Amino acid sequence: MNFDDVTKTIAGLFRSETWIVQVFIIVFVTASINWIQKRVVGKLLTKFKNTRTAWDYALLRSAYRPATLLIWIIGLCFAADIIKLKTNAALFEAVDPIRSVGVIVILVWFLVRFISRAESIILDKKLSGGEDFDRTTADAIAKLIRVSIVITGGLVILQTLGYSISGVLAFGGIGGIAIGFAARDLLANFFGGLTIYLDRPFDVGDWIRSPDKEIEGTVEKIGWRLTTIRTFDKRPLYVPNAVFTNIAVENPSRMTNRRIKETIGIRYDDAGKMDEIVAAVKKMLQEHKDIDTNQTLIVNFNAFAPSSLDFFIYTFTKTTNWIRFHEVKQDVMLNIIKIIESNGAECAFPTSTLHIADSVLMRGEHQNNDSQT
Numbered sequence: 001m002n003f004d005d006v007t008k009t010i011a012g013l014f015r016s017e018t019w020i021v022q023v024f025i026i027v028f029v030t031a032s033i034n035w036i037q038k039r040v041v042g043k044l045l046t047k048f049k050n051t052r053t054a055w056d057y058a059l060l061r062s063a064y065r066p067a068t069l070l071i072w073i074i075g076l077c078f079a080a081d082i083i084k085l086k087t088n089a090a091l092f093e094a095v096d097p098i099r100s101v102g103v104i105v106i107l108v109w110f111l112v113r114f115i116s117r118a119e120s121i122i123l124d125k126k127l128s129g130g131e132d133f134d135r136t137t138a139d140a141i142a143k144l145i146r147v148s149i150v151i152t153g154g155l156v157i158l159q160t161l162g163y164s165i166s167g168v169l170a171f172g173g174i175g176g177i178a179i180g181f182a183a184r185d186l187l188a189n190f191f192g193g194l195t196i197y198l199d200r201p202f203d204v205g206d207w208i209r210s211p212d213k214e215i216e217g218t219v220e221k222i223g224w225r226l227t228t229i230r231t232f233d234k235r236p237l238y239v240p241n242a243v244f245t246n247i248a249v250e251n252p253s254r255m256t257n258r259r260i261k262e263t264i265g266i267r268y269d270d271a272g273k274m275d276e277i278v279a280a281v282k283k284m285l286q287e288h289k290d291i292d293t294n295q296t297l298i299v300n301f302n303a304f305a306p307s308s309l310d311f312f313i314y315t316f317t318k319t320t321n322w323i324r325f326h327e328v329k330q331d332v333m334l335n336i337i338k339i340i341e342s343n344g345a346e347c348a349f350p351t352s353t354l355h356i357a358d359s360v361l362m363r364g365e366h367q368n369n370d371s372q373t
Contacts (some may be wrong), residue, residue, distance in 0.1 A: 021022065022082050073098075104160065119142040136284060185240075189226070195244070202219055206219050264336060270343075275307060278300065291316070299313050306350075
């Protein structure tokens with residue numbers, strides 16, 4: 001067989017099996033487009049990463065992987081259509097639904113990724129001193145949008161596959177009643193989480209506590225079912241959201257000031273110095289740079305205690321920081337001790353005075369004399 005015969009044989013093979021060549025070309029072109037897309041998008045990502053706005057980078061980054069999957073789905077489905085025309089195999093009847101469902105899934109995937117990145121951008125702006133946007137609100141809105149996108153995508157897929165959405169919604173309404181009874185606690189937690197998002201009694205990062213329950217710590221995450229709290233001994237505490245609809249919650253993180261409320265006692269022997277001590281302590285608090293004089297400030301003689309004359313101080317610090325508050329309180333208490341000592345007085349401590357009747361003393365002396373004789 002000479003060269004001309006070989007050429008004719010190959011040409012005849014290609015004429016009879018042109019669909020194989022077409023499929024090969026489509027797969028090759030698809031791979032090439034995907035390679036080009038990755039190179040172009042990669043360079044754009046490097047360029048957009050250094051721009052002043054983060055939205056272009058977030059949009060392109062969110063579309064990077066979905067675009068790759070979209071190129072392959074369109075290319076492979078196109079190749080499958082060619083094979084279907086040649087073979088008429090029943091298997092390839094699923095190509096059109098797969099292509100439609102694939103495009104919808106990719107679109108939903110892209111939107112969910114973009115919403116997540118948008119949430120991160122908004123929160124990063126707040127942390128860097130940009131626009132003030134509540135973290136809990138951002139988290140709630142992002143979750144609602146993602147859930148809405150997924151549900152809408154699912155309904156569109158059902159419609160694409162030939163199912164009636166109205167029938168699905170009607171079935172969902174009837175089934176929702178049954179599910180509601182079966183998942184009563186789950187729904188209670190869901191609506192409890194919704195109440196937290198709407199009322200915002202606390203945000204992520206707040207220190208909260210409940211006088212009704214043994215709940216105290218820093219809020220780490222507010223989910224739709226559970227709220228995660230990190231206790232002060234660093235243990236995670238998972239609280240169902242329904243609990244917060246039935247208990248009182250204190251939020252010390254939102255306090256405007258911290259209170260110093262202390263009672264100090266001096267000896268009864270120093271009663272004449274009480275006026276000077278009280279006046280000096282009050283003046284010290286009024287002049288203290290860390291005391292908020294716009295708030296209530298009281299220094300008064302308060303009580304005749306069993307072993308002391310008590311006066312109390314009631315004032316507020318400017319700081320709300322827990323550590324700084326104790327430093328300020330320590331300084332105030334040390335200054336009070338100095339004021340008491342500078343006035344020649346002393347802080348009282350529990351004492352007892354024993355009074356013995358004269359008859360008892362005389363009887364004791366007679367007994368001692370008799371024993372000596």
